Amino acid sequence: MIAFIMSLSTVASTQKLNFAANCWINGGANAVCETCNFAYSRPIFCQMSIQGVTSRGFWFNGQQQGVVYPGQCISGYVYANNSYMDPLVNANANTNCRF
Template sequence: MMMKIKVLLATLFLSVSTYAVNLRANCWVNGGVNAVCEACNFSYHRPIFCSMQVRGVSSRGFWFNGMQSGVVYPGQCINGYVYANNPYIDPLVHATANTQCQF
């Protein structure tokens, strides 16, 4: 009896486990003022919950961080942003993003 309960609990935990994936993000710097990063759900046919961490670097080497999270439906995208503190003196020159998603 105890063995059946253990097997039942193990099956239950395995059936509700989440599957994690990383989506590739594309980033654009807009005139040194801000950067936009976008990751899209074109590969999966169901909604996924994603967290995106965006990092931008200025011409003087300062890092700016942004975060975005939410449900991304099939064919839709999630966008994240970072902004320069003073784009006229120290503009953004590069941005990158890491997007982790779960089913």
């Protein structure tokens, strides 16, 4: 019985979650994407993949990972090479988290 309970707690501790991130463009120079842990009362480990695209169609990618405590957020960034000639126009991010 104890082994069964311990195996259930191990399965529950590796639960995977997907979050949509909020992203915004700062003057075409960079994009910030953010995911927050407001739904859970314990820390979660998150990996964020950020994609930004410029006005000429070039893609920029960024990665961020870390522990997100309850009530805290994780932010990821992508930057344009030349924001005057080819600014960022869109960004999105996918965040995968687990307990």
